[in-house]
Amino acid sequence: MQKTVFGNKRVRIFDCDFDSSYPTGGEVLLPGTIGLSTIDVFLVEDGTAYTFKYNRTTKKLLAYSSGVEVTAATDLSAVLDTRCFVIGL
Numbered sequence: 001m002q003k004t005v006f007g008n009k010r011v012r013i014f015d016c017d018f019d020s021s022y023p024t025g026g027e028v029l030l031p032g033t034i035g036l037s038t039i040d041v042f043l044v045e046d047g048t049a050y051t052f053k054y055n056r057t058t059k060k061l062l063a064y065s066s067g068v069e070v071t072a073a074t075d076l077s078a079v080l081d082t083r084c085f086v087i088g089l
Helices: none
Strands: 002-006 009-016 039-044 051-055 060-065 082-088
Touching: 039 051
Parallel strands: none
Antiparallel strands: 002 009, 009 082, 039 082, 051 060
16 A cells, blocks of 8 residues: 655555455445545546445445346456555545
8 A cells, every 4th residue: 555645635546456345335345454544536547347436425335237237146356456545544
């Protein structure tokens, strides 16, 4: 994980790896997990088969295929090194 600052905000750049059983509603990713207290911006590099979106309300990273969230228990273990760029406090 790379750490830096952006004005009065903190920046985290890291890779997300997924496992073999995507949970309903997305993967939990709490700000404290990456050393922040809040997340203001969460950008995710899209893969070839999937796109990703962070829901700040539920604090979950969601995976989509063809614009639809993937179903529960989908095997995303081949999705490695998905680059994430996060700004927060």
